[in-house]
Amino acid sequence: MDQTTAAHASEPLAFTDRESGVLCPRCRVATRFADLFGTKVVACQQCAGFLAQGDEFRYLVETLRQQYRGPDTLSGPLDANQLQYGCECPACFATMDTHAYAGPGAVVIDSCPNCKLVWLDCGELIRIKRAPGRRRR
Ligand SMILES: [Zn+2]
């Protein structure tokens, strides 16, 4: 159905006008609080990446994968170049762990072990949602 757009799908972030006080680790611009599927995240209007608490990220992944009724979509192999990025945690400025997400979707995520924050680039959550694999606990 939307096969052509599948690779470029982005999350439906609903931005508020409240600035979060942290900078986007990719673009270095101010980020804002945003709502994503009812969960509060901090997101960048420029690159549409977002920052979530680890628990909220897991909740989003679980909920979205359970609700998803579309076709399983393999998003291609992991892009090894992405593992080189490395970015700074916007909250504590430690270097974030850049690693392959352990779940479905072949995506690379950045997480801060100090703050338990996860940074997702635009479209990564959608890739996780659509990837084949277990959908229920
Ligand atoms: Zn950005």
Ligand SMILES: [Zn+2]
């Ligand atoms: Zn941190």
